[in-house]
Amino acid sequence: MSRVGNARPRPVTTIGLLIVMLGSVTMVMSTAGPPASAFAGNVHARMTIEALYTEDSVQSWSQTQFKGASQAPDVDEGMEAKAHCDNADYLASEDNDGKTYPVSRNKADFALATCVRYATVRYKYALDFADELVDASGNPKNITTGRNCRFDLNKGRPKCNVIEQLGRGWHAIEDFYAHSNYADYADPNKKVDRTNPPGLGLDAPAVKLWDVSWYVANMHNLNDMDKWTRQVASRRPSEKLATGCYPNYVNGTKQNCSGRTKHDHDLNKDTENTRRSRVVNLAFRNFDLAYRAGVTEIRRQWGDFKRDLSNKYGEIRAAGMVRALKLDKP
Numbered sequence: 103m104s105r106v107g108n109a110r111p112r113p114v115t116t117i118g119l120l121i122v123m124l125g126s127v128t129m130v131m132s133t134a135g136p137p138a139s140a141f142a143g144n145v146h147a148r149m150t151i152e153a154l155y156t157e158d159s160v161q162s163w164s165q166t167q168f169k170g171a172s173q174a175p176d177v178d179e180g181m182e183a184k185a186h187c188d189n190a191d192y193l194a195s196e197d198n199d200g201k202t203y204p205v206s207r208n209k210a211d212f213a214l215a216t217c218v219r220y221a222t223v224r225y226k227y228a229l230d231f232a233d234e235l236v237d238a239s240g241n242p243k244n245i246t247t248g249r250n251c252r253f254d255l256n257k258g259r260p261k262c263n264v265i266e267q268l269g270r271g272w273h274a275i276e277d278f279y280a281h282s283n284y285a286d287y288a289d290p291n292k293k294v295d296r297t298n299p300p301g302l303g304l305d306a307p308a309v310k311l312w313d314v315s316w317y318v319a320n321m322h323n324l325n326d327m328d329k330w331t332r333q334v335a336s337r338r339p340s341e342k343l344a345t346g347c348y349p350n351y352v353n354g355t356k357q358n359c360s361g362r363t364k365h366d367h368d369l370n371k372d373t374e375n376t377r378r379s380r381v382v383n384l385a386f387r388n389f390d391l392a393y394r395a396g397v398t399e400i401r402r403q404w405g406d407f408k409r410d411l412s413n414k415y416g417e418i419r420a421a422g423m424v425r426a427l428k429l430d431k432p
């Protein structure tokens with residue numbers, strides 16, 4: 103949601119330890135940042151823990167790690183639009199004072215597709231890394247507490263690796279609800295335009311758009327962005343779905359926000375106090391709509407992840423993996 107560091111992305115390097123599908127995915131090599139616990143209280147952390155708590159208890163040290171991972175992209179991926187679902191802004195001319203909007207629907211879909219792909223890659227990493235959480239019989243192994251995980255995109259302890267990928271991927275999805283008009287409403291007391299874009303008022307989860315498990319199973323060529331864009335466009339629930347413009351990078355291109363719906367002033371619901379957050383339509387306040395939608399979505403993602411662990415590793419090992427993630431001393 104709100105970003106701490108806006109430094110240019112650091113040089114990237116490819117890690118080749120994953121299957122061919124992920125061969126092109128780059129991970130930012132980060133130098134030491136502040137400990138993740140410094141950002142406690144962030145909305146991402148609250149949403150993530152609330153979603154996990156719906157059906158499972160997550161113990162204290164483990165909770166702290168999930169909280170830290172859920173905030174990590176705001177620390178070291180702040181300039182990557184894909185990690186925050188930024189720059190998928192678009193308006194029909196009827197909502198833009200009759201003028202053609204500077205971003206085409208297709209370009210907005212491309213930006214949205216980079217975000218969906220980002221979350222998909224993180225989920226896939228988490229599934230793969232989970233193999234190291236348990237032995238062949240499903241007994242958790244090498245699960246240590248003590249010092250906090252370092253969420254710097256380098257591999258560390260097995261549990262930290264899985265939580266980092268889950269947390270970063272979920273961050274992007276949570277940001278989708280905070281940064282888009284999916285769940286919110288336009289200010290009913292003002293005309294609709296680029297500073298007051300239409301709100302869709304839709305319920306979460308966004309069943310098809312954010313079916314990350316489906317993308318993992320079906321989108322084997324991560325590099326085919328035309329195909330990603332077509333898939334995501336066909337799964338988006340409305341022509342009017344949009345996020346806001348933020349001056350960071352979409353696939354290496356710095357964004358110019360003039361004439362566009364702005365993340366900062368017009369659309370984000372990162373805190374309870376933004377202009378868009380405070381809009382009330384009927385009995386609903388936009389911040390609450392976005393927050394609840396994010397929690398509902400992450401609950402779905404966690405359920406899907408557990409099911410995919412079972413499908414991939416069998417029920418017994420998967421149950422051990424879930425224990426290893428939730429319990430401090432499994």
Ligand SMILES: [Zn+2]
Nearest residue numbers: 103176186277
């Ligand atoms: Zn963010």
